[in-house]
Amino acid sequence: MADDLDALLTDSKRASRALGVAPAGQRHEAIRAIATAIERATDRILAANAEDLERGRESGLAEGMLDRLLLDERRIAGLAAAARALAELPDPIGEVLRERTLPNGLELTEVRVPFGVVGVIYEARPNVTVDLACIGLGSGNAVVLRGGSAAERTNAALVEAIQDAVEGEGLPREVVQTIDRFGRDGAGRLMRARGLIDLLVPRGSAALIDRVVTESTVPVIETGAGVVHAFVDRAADLPMALDIVLNAKTQRTSVCNALETLLVHRDIAETAVPTIAVALQQAGVTIHADGALPGVDAAAPLGDGGWATEHLSMDVAIGVVDDLDAAIEHVNAFGTHHTDTIITDDEDAAARFLAEVDSAVVMHNASTRFTDGGEFGFGAEVGISTQKAHARGPMGLPELTSTKWIVRGTGQVRA
Amino acid sequence: MADDLDALLTDSKRASRALGVAPAGQRHEAIRAIATAIERATDRILAANAEDLERGRESGLAEGMLDRLLLDERRIAGLAAAARALAELPDPIGEVLRERTLPNGLELTEVRVPFGVVGVIYEARPNVTVDLACIGLGSGNAVVLRGGSAAERTNAALVEAIQDAVEGEGLPREVVQTIDRFGRDGAGRLMRARGLIDLLVPRGSAALIDRVVTESTVPVIETGAGVVHAFVDRAADLPMALDIVLNAKTQRTSVCNALETLLVHRDIAETAVPTIAVALQQAGVTIHADGALPGVDAAAPLGDGGWATEHLSMDVAIGVVDDLDAAIEHVNAFGTHHTDTIITDDEDAAARFLAEVDSAVVMHNASTRFTDGGEFGFGAEVGISTQKAHARGPMGLPELTSTKWIVRGTGQVRA
Numbered sequence: 058m059a060d061d062l063d064a065l066l067t068d069s070k071r072a073s074r075a076l077g078v079a080p081a082g083q084r085h086e087a088i089r090a091i092a093t094a095i096e097r098a099t100d101r102i103l104a105a106n107a108e109d110l111e112r113g114r115e116s117g118l119a120e121g122m123l124d125r126l127l128l129d130e131r132r133i134a135g136l137a138a139a140a141r142a143l144a145e146l147p148d149p150i151g152e153v154l155r156e157r158t159l160p161n162g163l164e165l166t167e168v169r170v171p172f173g174v175v176g177v178i179y180e181a182r183p184n185v186t187v188d189l190a191c192i193g194l195g196s197g198n199a200v201v202l203r204g205g206s207a208a209e210r211t212n213a214a215l216v217e218a219i220q221d222a223v224e225g226e227g228l229p230r231e232v233v234q235t236i237d238r239f240g241r242d243g244a245g246r247l248m249r250a251r252g253l254i255d256l257l258v259p260r261g262s263a264a265l266i267d268r269v270v271t272e273s274t275v276p277v278i279e280t281g282a283g284v285v286h287a288f289v290d291r292a293a294d295l296p297m298a299l300d301i302v303l304n305a306k307t308q309r310t311s312v313c314n315a316l317e318t319l320l321v322h323r324d325i326a327e328t329a330v331p332t333i334a335v336a337l338q339q340a341g342v343t344i345h346a347d348g349a350l351p352g353v354d355a356a357a358p359l360g361d362g363g364w365a366t367e368h369l370s371m372d373v374a375i376g377v378v379d380d381l382d383a384a385i386e387h388v389n390a391f392g393t394h395h396t397d398t399i400i401t402d403d404e405d406a407a408a409r410f411l412a413e414v415d416s417a418v419v420m421h422n423a424s425t426r427f428t429d430g431g432e433f434g435f436g437a438e439v440g441i442s443t444q445k446a447h448a449r450g451p452m453g454l455p456e457l458t459s460t461k462w463i464v465r466g467t468g469q470v471r472a
Numbered sequence: 473m474a475d476d477l478d479a480l481l482t483d484s485k486r487a488s489r490a491l492g493v494a495p496a497g498q499r500h501e502a503i504r505a506i507a508t509a510i511e512r513a514t515d516r517i518l519a520a521n522a523e524d525l526e527r528g529r530e531s532g533l534a535e536g537m538l539d540r541l542l543l544d545e546r547r548i549a550g551l552a553a554a555a556r557a558l559a560e561l562p563d564p565i566g567e568v569l570r571e572r573t574l575p576n577g578l579e580l581t582e583v584r585v586p587f588g589v590v591g592v593i594y595e596a597r598p599n600v601t602v603d604l605a606c607i608g609l610g611s612g613n614a615v616v617l618r619g620g621s622a623a624e625r626t627n628a629a630l631v632e633a634i635q636d637a638v639e640g641e642g643l644p645r646e647v648v649q650t651i652d653r654f655g656r657d658g659a660g661r662l663m664r665a666r667g668l669i670d671l672l673v674p675r676g677s678a679a680l681i682d683r684v685v686t687e688s689t690v691p692v693i694e695t696g697a698g699v700v701h702a703f704v705d706r707a708a709d710l711p712m713a714l715d716i717v718l719n720a721k722t723q724r725t726s727v728c729n730a731l732e733t734l735l736v737h738r739d740i741a742e743t744a745v746p747t748i749a750v751a752l753q754q755a756g757v758t759i760h761a762d763g764a765l766p767g768v769d770a771a772a773p774l775g776d777g778g779w780a781t782e783h784l785s786m787d788v789a790i791g792v793v794d795d796l797d798a799a800i801e802h803v804n805a806f807g808t809h810h811t812d813t814i815i816t817d818d819e820d821a822a823a824r825f826l827a828e829v830d831s832a833v834v835m836h837n838a839s840t841r842f843t844d845g846g847e848f849g850f851g852a853e854v855g856i857s858t859q860k861a862h863a864r865g866p867m868g869l870p871e872l873t874s875t876k877w878i879v880r881g882t883g884q885v886r887a
Contacts (some may be wrong), residue, residue, distance in 0.1 A: 074804070078827055157849060163838055165848060172860050173830065251685070255860050270666070274686050276694075276861035297883040304885035389489070398879075411878050412493055415588065423578055423881030432886070433580060433877075434572060445587050445670050445874035446691035447862035459860035462848075463826050464813075466838030468712040470719035471847070 062239050062246055065231075066174070066201065066253040072231035073173045073199035079228060081148035084194045087226040088144040091191060092137035094222035095215065099133050105214035106183065113207055118181075121311070126181045126208055136187045139437075143191045146436045149455045150197045164465040169458045171197030173255040176247045177439070178269060180261040181207040183215060190219045190233040192437045196457035199232040201254065203244050209237040248273035255459070258452075260440045263367070278448060280440035283313035283395035284367050285425045288384040288410065290401030291324040295332060297422060298400040302333055304424040305398070307340045311369050313441060314396050314428040318364060318374045320384050326377045327351045337373060345374040364391040381406050385413045392416060395443050396428040417443055417450040477654050477661055480646075481589070481616065481668040487646035488588045488614035494643060496563035499609045502641040503559040506606060507552035509637035510630065514548050520629035521598065528622055533596075536726070541596045541623055551602045554852075558606045561851045564870045565612045579880040584873045586612030587670040591662045592854070593684060594675040596622040598630060605634045605648040607852045611872035614647040616669065618659050624652040663688035670874070673867075675855045678782070693863060695855035698728030698810035699782050700840045703799040703825065705816030706739035710747060712837060713815040717748055719839040720813070722755045726784050728856060729811050729843040733779060733789045735799050741792045742766045752788060760789040779806040796821050800828045807831060810858050811843040832858055832865040 076084070095102065106128045113123055155167040175198045179185050186204050193200035204212045212235050220230035236243040247254055251274050258278045259269035270279055287305055289298045305316035321329050331352025334344055346356035347363075359374055360366030364387070366374065378384045388397050398420035399410040407421040418428045428451065430438025435453030442448045448456035491499070510517065521543045528538055570582040590613045594600050601619050608615035619627045627650050635645035651658040662669060666689050673693045674684035685694055702720055704713045720731035736744050746767025749759055761771035762778075774789055775781030779802070781789065793799045803812050813835035814825040822836040833843045843866065845853025850868030857863045863871035 074828065074830075077830075159847070159849065163842060167865075271689050276692075276859055278861070279691075294883070300883060300885050308886055413489065415489075415492075416876070418877040418879060420879040421881060422883050423879050424885040426886035427578060427879060427884070428877075432574070434574065444691055446693070449875050450877045460864050461831070462833040462843075462865045464833060464835040464838050464842060466836060466842075468709070468715060468837050469842070470715050470839040471723055471841035 062236060062243060065234055065236065066250055068231040069174045069199045069201050069234055070253050072229035073171070075229050076194070076199055076232045077171045077173065077197050079197070081150065083226060083228065084148070084197065085144040087223045087228055088140050088191045088194050090222035090226050091187070091194075091219050092140040094218040095133055095187060096137050098214065098218040099130060102133065102211065102214045102218065103128060103130070105210040109208055109210045118207060122181055122207065126183065126211070128183055128211060132184065136184055140187065140191045143195055143437050146195060146454060148195070149458050154460060161469050162467060163469050166463045166465075167460050168463060169455065170461045172457060172459050174199045174201060174253060175457060176201045176203070176250070176254045176257040176275070178203045178244050178247065178257070178259045178261070178265065180205040180265065183208045183211040185260065186212050186215045186235070187219070188437065189439070190216075192439055192454065192457065193233065194223070195437065196454045198457055200234070201247065202233070202235045203247060204235060204237055206237060206240060212237050245272065248275065251275055256457075258440055276447070278440070278442050278452070279444040280442055281313045282367055282393045282443060283315070284317050284365055284391060284393045285314060285395055286318045286320060286388045286392055286397040287316055287425065288320045288378075288388070288397070288399045289322060289325070289329055289333070290381065290384075290399055290403060290406050291322040292403035292406060293322075293325070293329070293400040294402055295329055298329065299333055299336055301398065301400055301422070301424050303336055303340060305426055306337060306342055306373050307371065308424075308426055310371055312426075314425050315369065316373060316425055317367055318376065318391070320376050320378050320387060322381075322384070323377050323379050330375065330377065334375065341371050343372045345372060346376065350375055350377070367393070381409060385410060388414050388416070393443055395441065396420065396425040398423055398425050417441065477651065477658060480649055480651065481665055483646040484589045484614045484616050484649055485668050487644035488586070490644050491609070491614055491647045492586045492588065492612050494612070496565065498641060498643065499563075499612065500559040502638045502643055503555050503606045503609050505637035505641050506602070506634050507555040509633040510548055510602060511552050513629065513633040514545060517548065517626065517629045517633065518543060518545070520625040524623055524625045533622060537596055537622065541598065541626070543598055543626060547599065551599055555602065555606045558610055558852050561610060561869060563610070564873050569875060576884050577882060578884050581878045581880075582875050583878060584870065585876045587872060587874050589614045589616060589668060589670050590872060591616045591618070591665070591669045591672040591690075592675060593618045593659050593662065593672070593680065595620045595677065595680065598623045598626040600675065601627050601630045601650070602634070603852065604854070605631075607854055607869065607872065608648065609638070610852065611869045613872055615649070616662065617648070617650045618662060619650060619652055621652060621655060627652050660687065663690065666690055671872075673855055691862070693855070693857050693867065694859040695857055696728045697782060697808045697858060698730070699732045699780055699806060699808045700729060700810055701733045701735060701803045701807055701812040702731055702840065703735045703793075703803070703812070703814045704737060704740070704744055704748070705796065705799075705814055705818060705821050706737040707818035707821060708737075708740070708744070708815040709817055710744060713744065714748055714751055716813065716815055716837070716839045718751055718755060720841055721752060721757055721788050722786065723839075723841050725786055727841075729840050730784065731788060731840055732782055733791065733806070735791050735793050735802060737796075737799070738792050738794050745790065745792065749790065756786050758787045760787060761791065765790055765792070782808070796824060800825060803829050803831070808858055810856065811835065811840040813838060813840050832856065
């Protein structure tokens, strides 16, 4: 099995070389062919999915996991439509980022190039398999997918259809490969495949991401974890604050851009906290605090992680802070540098919050739920980077590219 | 000691927040103040350097290391001049990279921001200490420097002068700190300081870089190792090839952009190999091969690493390849993705080489010695990245920055 995986990764690397010089038109045709292929293979894919679902139920997979694992005709049609839309996006490859001519006549051009082979580790979400195959083609990268044993049969059926489609467009089928069959060991070896994997993106639980960051010797983009804050400043428009907080907390709770902590300026806490808390409670949200809150009876204690808890559920922590400085300090200390918003009519306070909060996305008078590749108009999203190196925030096609300096001379040598 | 290092890194993080919002003018003044400070402290710095040199001689440090460790008045004046030049470079911070207004009225702006705290691990090169302090200020980053125990006293004297200068300009002195006194353990803990170190750059030996890449849980930029190739195509201008190969191999040998492997197209090998080989031998270069070479008597065997050997000395490996495809395959298989050049008058061959060789810098008819931040006009260089994530090739000030999305709304919530 060991040799199999090495051979597989070597095939990916070889395939990436061919893909890297394939014209955008061919890559876009391959994406469209994938859309058609998964539609045509719907029956086979759903049969495989039914097997995965049955195994999942037998092994006691949680309902939420089973729902994410589930494919049906409507979901497959949605994946195909998303693929076709992605094929319309501008091609990032070859874009000229910087150009200069040196005094000695050397012409320097910095252009966007694909990474080569991008590995992605995720869990039981077969829709991601199709997305990533298409994003890979859109950015000129071969992808090696580790989608989790719970979705192994579904992913295998999808990847087979994808590979056939890609091959039909004259590209090597190995530009998209799955390593689910290698189990947990496969993920670990992906993390150490220096020279074969150019970038590794973990998507999923904090535990998964921690493991990848700790074990990986290939460059990693850390994604996802979102201890997201809203700060209701003393100069906030209270109805606006209420709207934004309710939306950020309740519109969808299991996502990384959902609100986890509400901070309220002490000067308005007596009115703002009860107003917002009651509305949240009426919406079914449990309020957590580390002590008494104005007008809130019996707040629950903070989660196990204290102020750094990511609930991903109908729970929110509320804290009262002395001033803007304390709010900024709190966010930087306990947040995950994902998304944080200030609600205020004070432009100076907003400017300071936007400058001093050290997060991928900082907002003024907007819901944190907007941190999303689709909402940002990226068309496709690989994940949301919470690290500062390479890419920060939602990652679309350009974020899956590297660069290269091309130097053209006429025999120049260095003096 | 453990608590000391944690406290030191926490101080760096706090200082980075102040530096991150300091205006460019103040940061540039601080760089100029550093230039003046190290000039004024020359006596104290040279005294500390003399102690390091004596300890180095006693412990049997190699002559090359001792030379890199040595400071004198001329070198200090050079460092001050370089610092003053760096203070004239454009400020990358706040640069707007992308802007868009969404249909719902949200205004998105992507701006350059500092990383925060950048750690650098290097070996016995006190000049790098001054460079990095200034590059940090120029890019808005606090730096934590691990410059090696051999240079501990020199670095301490330099950092003291630097900190006084920075403080004199109203910035926290902790924006530049050294952890040499924590020894090897300090480097290891830097690698695992998630949340405190935003980026780690190892500079130095392949062994050091390997250790950092393997052990680090913070984002790393891999730098340096250069198994650099020149391919003399069948359509090469032979005198030009000779010039470039001689320059790339012999102009300076201990650097990562020096030539290590010369590949020659079989169609011209009978004339090109002897011509170039004789010139290299006359220049004092030892030729290595894995068999007989046309017109070369008694080539030495390849190094221990075979075709992947980085000699960093007056040694070169020469190979004959069947064609352009074989050359590209050889470079991608055995190179370190640093810099590779093709010498040819055939534009099609050049275009293929530039597109298909997977290196940070690819060249046509130019010496590989030009891969350098100074030569590229960057003004300052942190190192040369050989990885694809974040930065590739010479790293100047913009490469030491991250980005941030600023979202300005008027109460927008997600539907």
